[in-house]
Amino acid sequence: MVIPKKGGGTRKLGIPTLLDRIAQQVVKTHLERILEPKFHKSSFGYRPNRNCHQAVEQSCRNAYKHDFAIDLDIKGFFDNIDHKLLMRALGHYCQDKWVLMYVERWLKAGVVQREGKFTPTLMGTPQGGVISPLLANLFLHVVFDKWMEKYHPEKPFERYADDIVVHCKTEKQTLFMLSVIKHRFQECKLALQSEKTKIVNLRGFSEKNYPKGFDFLGFTIRPSGIKSKVGVIAFPGIFVSTQAKKSSTSKFRGAKIHKRRGSIEELARRLNPIIRGIKNYYTRFSKNALRTIWWQLNQRLLKWVKWEKGLYKYAALKYLRTRYKENPRLFEHWLLARP
Numbered sequence: 001m002v003i004p005k006k007g008g009g010t011r012k013l014g015i016p017t018l019l020d021r022i023a024q025q026v027v028k029t030h031l032e033r034i035l036e037p038k039f040h041k042s043s044f045g046y047r048p049n050r051n052c053h054q055a056v057e058q059s060c061r062n063a064y065k066h067d068f069a070i071d072l073d074i075k076g077f078f079d080n081i082d083h084k085l086l087m088r089a090l091g092h093y094c095q096d097k098w099v100l101m102y103v104e105r106w107l108k109a110g111v112v113q114r115e116g117k118f119t120p121t122l123m124g125t126p127q128g129g130v131i132s133p134l135l136a137n138l139f140l141h142v143v144f145d146k147w148m149e150k151y152h153p154e155k156p157f158e159r160y161a162d163d164i165v166v167h168c169k170t171e172k173q174t175l176f177m178l179s180v181i182k183h184r185f186q187e188c189k190l191a192l193q194s195e196k197t198k199i200v201n202l203r204g205f206s207e208k209n210y211p212k213g214f215d216f217l218g219f220t221i222r223p224s225g226i227k228s229k230v231g232v233i234a235f236p237g238i239f240v241s242t243q244a245k246k247s248s249t250s251k252f253r254g255a256k257i258h259k260r261r262g263s264i265e266e267l268a269r270r271l272n273p274i275i276r277g278i279k280n281y282y283t284r285f286s287k288n289a290l291r292t293i294w295w296q297l298n299q300r301l302l303k304w305v306k307w308e309k310g311l312y313k314y315a316a317l318k319y320l321r322t323r324y325k326e327n328p329r330l331f332e333h334w335l336l337a338r339p
Helices: 018-038 052-065 083-093 097-108 132-151 171-187 242-254 264-282 291-309 313-326
Strands: 002-004 010-012 068-073 157-160 163-168 198-201 214-216 219-228 231-240
Touching (some): 052 157, 052 231, 068 171, 068 214, 083 097, 132 157, 163 171, 171 198, 242 264
Antiparallel strands (some): 068 163
16 A cells, blocks of 8 residues: 655555554563663654654754754665665564564565555565554664664754654764764665755854754744843744644645534544644644734634525624634634634
């Protein structure tokens, strides 16, 4: 199965059979007890008690002390993991033969597509498998995390699955680190996506022009001017990324709110899970981060009232405000942006 990626392109999704899913869960639980204590503290993806917000917070903290960053993008990571290297990494941490046997079988099992065509898997871990995120984490733990810890411990980083940000102090240091990281990935049969991998200059001196911010897990970390006694000082801040705002807007556009029939309570019941998910994730660092999105959503609700109730604009607005006074929690976003 193929699904679209947020950043463009497609991603292969492998869905295991029921029995395989159960077996993978057993192996995953066993391996997590072995691997979890050994994983790096700056690895946040698909790990218990760790999440995206922690990774973004750490990235912003590191940006305070480091003027430059490298935003890394690995080309087709999940599809290009070398099986031999992965099994070698697994064998280093786990000597249980039954685990190694099952993992190797799953890696080589192949994929049966909807039309019945069988495709062998010569490399990579199919996303959708219960154990795939853990194996991917193990691979990058050896390829990147431990390598950074051993050879470049003074360079902080954050990694969420294959999303990686490395922090540096100077332009020269950043160029050197990008070069050695490229070489390291090539040694491990991976490649960086040159169009998406970039050097970011948050607030340092550089001979070349670089972007002033980077996107990480739906947020943008970039300089923000703060007034002080000595003037305006630039400090790194966390903002909702433009791409995330577009994605949120498209979800409400795709819901075709104005064409839905029924009561306003029914409409709220349908929309609130979407609103809640967006609100809980993107307003973590600022309650006003999505003011524009909520304003647009209220405009869509206003259009719904006009169509459903047959009212003109001001009468429809009065209806919405009356419902707000009766129940300010009817729509999840109303506590942040009243109609």
